[in-house]
Amino acid sequence: MGTHYRLKPADSLHYLPASEYHPANTRFHFSFANYYDPDNMHYGVLRVVNDDDVKPHSGFDRHPHKDMEIVSYVVHGHLTHWDSATQQEEVLSRGDAQAITAGSGVWHSELNNHDDWCRFLQIWILPPKQGLDVRYHSHHFSEQDRENRIAHIVGSIKNDDAPLQLNQDINMYVSELTNSDAEVSWSLAAGRQAYISNIEGSLAIADLPTLNARDTLEITGPVTLTFRAPEQHAHMIIIEMPEWPEDE
Structure with missing residues (x-):
C-alpha cells in the first residue's frame, strides 16, 4: 500500500457560529448536525471531530448517546x-480528557459554568460492536505529561499503558512543543492510519507540509514523523487506528 497523506486546512472545516440556540462556535471536521457531505463522513473508525468554543455559562445540556465511544479533550x-453512569459532576481543565463507551445507552452533559470561554475537542469513535457495557473514565493530565514529548492518553482496553481505554482498536496521543529546539518523533506502522490535528500554534513535520492552527493531516503507514514548533509553540493530537480500504 505505501505511505500517502492528505492535508485538510482549517478553512475547509465546516463552521457553525454560536447563536441563541447553539452554545458554541463549532468547527466540524466530518459531517455532523446541519453539516452533511457524503464524501466527508468519517476517517476509518473516526466518525466525529468537533472543535467547540463554548460560550460562558452555556453548553450542551443533558442528552443521550448510544453505540458510540466518545473522547473529550479540553484545550x-x-x-x-x-x-x-456515575451520577456525578466533574470539572475538566486544559489537557484533561474523558472517555465514554455509550454502548447500551448513556445520558451526559458538557457545560461551561465559568466566566471565560471553553474550548474542547469532542471525538466520536465507531465501536467494534453494538450494545457494549457503558464505561466512563477521566484523567487529569499535567502540562509536564505532554510538554516536548508525546503522551499516550487513550488506548484500547487491551493496552495497559494508556490512562484511558476504549473497546475500539485505537490510540490517541497529544504533544505540546514549547520552543523551536524541541523535537519529537512518532512512528506509524504498516496497515495503520492516523488523523493528526494541530490544535494550536504552528507544527512543522519533516518532509511534509507545515500545519497551522486547526490544520489536519490524514496519513497512512509505514512512516516515522518528526515534529517541531518553528514559531515556539505547537499543540497537537494524533488519532491512530487500523487502515480501512475505502480510505486508501
Whole structure:
C-alpha cells in the first residue's frame, strides 16, 4: 500500500457560529448536525471531530448517546461534565480528557459554568460492536505529561499503558512543543492510519507540509514523523487506528 497523506486546512472545516440556540462556535471536521457531505463522513473508525468554543455559562445540556465511544479533550477553560453512569459532576481543565463507551445507552452533559470561554475537542469513535457495557473514565493530565514529548492518553482496553481505554482498536496521543529546539518523533506502522490535528500554534513535520492552527493531516503507514514548533509553540493530537480500504 505505501505511505500517502492528505492535508485538510482549517478553512475547509465546516463552521457553525454560536447563536441563541447553539452554545458554541463549532468547527466540524466530518459531517455532523446541519453539516452533511457524503464524501466527508468519517476517517476509518473516526466518525466525529468537533472543535467547540463554548460560550460562558452555556453548553450542551443533558442528552443521550448510544453505540458510540466518545473522547473529550479540553484545550482552554473548564468543562463541567455529568453522566448517568456515575451520577456525578466533574470539572475538566486544559489537557484533561474523558472517555465514554455509550454502548447500551448513556445520558451526559458538557457545560461551561465559568466566566471565560471553553474550548474542547469532542471525538466520536465507531465501536467494534453494538450494545457494549457503558464505561466512563477521566484523567487529569499535567502540562509536564505532554510538554516536548508525546503522551499516550487513550488506548484500547487491551493496552495497559494508556490512562484511558476504549473497546475500539485505537490510540490517541497529544504533544505540546514549547520552543523551536524541541523535537519529537512518532512512528506509524504498516496497515495503520492516523488523523493528526494541530490544535494550536504552528507544527512543522519533516518532509511534509507545515500545519497551522486547526490544520489536519490524514496519513497512512509505514512512516516515522518528526515534529517541531518553528514559531515556539505547537499543540497537537494524533488519532491512530487500523487502515480501512475505502480510505486508501
